[in-house]
Each structure stands twice: as structure tokens, then as C-alpha cells.
Amino acid sequence: MLKIDGLNVYYGESHILRDVTMEVAPGEVVCLMGRNGVGKTTLLKSVMGLLPARRGAMGYGDEDITTAPPHVRAKLGIGYVPQGREIFGSLTVHENLIVGLQARRDGQTTINEEVYELFPVLKEMLSRRGGDLSGGQQQQLAIARALVSDPTLLLLDEPTEGIQPSIILEIEQAIRRIRKTGTTAVLLVEQYFEFAKNLGDSYYIMQRGSIVAQGDTADLTDEIVHAHLTV
Numbered sequence: 001m002l003k004i005d006g007l008n009v010y011y012g013e014s015h016i017l018r019d020v021t022m023e024v025a026p027g028e029v030v031c032l033m034g035r036n037g038v039g040k041t042t043l044l045k046s047v048m049g050l051l052p053a054r055r056g057a058m059g060y061g062d063e064d065i066t067t068a069p070p071h072v073r074a075k076l077g078i079g080y081v082p083q084g085r086e087i088f089g090s091l092t093v094h095e096n097l098i099v100g101l102q103a104r105r106d107g108q109t110t111i112n113e114e115v116y117e118l119f120p121v122l123k124e125m126l127s128r129r130g131g132d133l134s135g136g137q138q139q140q141l142a143i144a145r146a147l148v149s150d151p152t153l154l155l156l157d158e159p160t161e162g163i164q165p166s167i168i169l170e171i172e173q174a175i176r177r178i179r180k181t182g183t184t185a186v187l188l189v190e191q192y193f194e195f196a197k198n199l200g201d202s203y204y205i206m207q208r209g210s211i212v213a214q215g216d217t218a219d220l221t222d223e224i225v226h227a228h229l230t231v
């Protein structure tokens with residue numbers, strides 16, 4: 001469904017992504033792993049259209065999206081949860097979710113109940129300001145805001161970063177339920193390899209902007225992890 005072919009991305013003259021080739025199949029959870037600074041966030045931003053490709057191509061379904069702007073990609077069904085969450089702190093939880101509706105392809109103006117089933121805490125806090133939620137609740141809100149648009153691909157950038165263990169478990173369960181529905185694929189950037197191993201169907205490991213290992217998560221061995229991920 002998502003096909004990235006030989007992607008090269010730069011910040012100014014800094015060559016960040018080098019010939020990245022990757023695929024995400026419908027409904028699949030793909031984990032992108034790698035140490036700090038290797039280019040994981042840059043890749044997700046590129047998939048969302050926030051950074052231009054200098055060389056290479058990107059396709060989504062039957063569409064060539066290599067040069068498509070972010071709102072076009074959102075309308076095609078790509079949802080994005082940035083690293084650090086970036087919810088609207090001065091808007092209420094409900095208003096944050098309403099913002100997410102704008103990317104819906106069917107023009108629906110109500111929020112699906114399933115979003116609250118995934119994250120019940122949000123239903124209790126609909127009138128609270130986003131900025132007053134805990135970090136873990138904000139992360140859940142950020143994921144929910146992306147889900148209300150009913151994406152066919154959800155980009156998740158380090159959803160467990162700086163979050164307490166109980167909420168990490170809730171997020172893990174939510175991703176598991178998303179996978180079960182089979183209608184939303186997930187491209188998950190994750191540093192905790194246990195989290196990735198528990199959830200993912202396949203994995204990619206990145207080093208200095210290049211993919212250096214990939215395969216089925218079931219075949220991800222400690223050896224591979226030690227070679228590429230531990231310090």
C-alpha cells in the first residue's frame with residue numbers, strides 16, 4: 001500500500017535519508033527502529049509530505065504521492081502522530097478531536113465511538129483543555145485525533161517516549177486492537193525493541209539514514225538487535 005523507493009531527503013545540504021526503500025502492506029504493523037538521530041522522524045515527515053524528496057519515489061495505493069502536499073496525503077488516508085505529540089494545549093479534548101475530523105474522506109462530522117473505546121479516559125475528559133492532561137493522556141489524545149479521520153495508514157512517532165508504564169500498556173493494547181480491525185496499517189517508530197517486537201508484523205532498522213536490516217518481526221533476534229540498536 002505504501003511503497004517508498006530509493007528515497008533521499010536533505011535538510012539543506014545535510015544528506016539525511018539515503019536510498020530508503022520500504023513497504024507497508026494493508027493492515028500491517030511495521031516497526032521502524034534505530035538509535036537517536038538516524039533519521040526515523042525525517043522518514044515519517046517525508047511520508048506525510050512535510051519534507052520534500054530530493055530523489056526517489058513514493059506511492060500510496062495507486063497514487064504517486066512523491067510530490068503530494070500533506071493535505072492531499074491526509075485525504076488519501078495517511079494519519080500522522082508526531083513525536084512529542086503536538087496536541088493543541090489551549091483547545092479542549094473534544095475540540096482537538098474535531099480538528100482530526102477535517103481529514104475525513106467521507107465528510108463525516110461526528111466522532112466514532114470506537115475512538116473512546118480505545119481510550120476511555122478521553123471520554124471522561126472531553127471538556128478539559130489538552131494542556132491540562134498528563135503526558136500519557138496527551139499521547140492518547142494525539143493518537144485518537146489521528147484515528148478520528150479513519151486513516152488507512154497511521155504514522156506513529158515514538159508513542160511511548162517519556163510515558164509511564166501503565167499508559168504504555170494501554171497504547172500497546174490500542175495498537176493491537178487497531179491491527180485486529182485489519183483496516184488501518186501502522187508505521188511505528190519505536191526505540192523500545194520489546195514494544196516493537198510484541199506488536200509488529202515486520203521491522204526495519206535504520207542507521208545513519210539507511211535501512212541496514214529488515215524482515216519479519218518473528219525473526220528479529222537478539223543478535224540483530226545488539227548489532228544495530230544497543231549502544
Ligand SMILES: Nc1ncnc2c1ncn2[C@@H]1O[C@H](COP(=O)(O)OP(=O)(O)O)[C@@H](O)[C@H]1O
Pocket residue numbers: 011014016034035036037038039040041042043
Ligand atoms: N530541522 C532540521 N534541520 C537540520 N537537521 C535536522 C533537522 N531535524 C533533524 N535534523 C538532523 O537529521 C538527522 C535525523 O534526525 P531525526 O530524523 O530527527 O532522527 P531520529 O528521529 O531517528 O532520532 C539528525 O542528524 C538531526 O540532527
Ligand SMILES: [Mg+2]
Pocket residue numbers: 040041042083157
Ligand atoms: Mg525522532
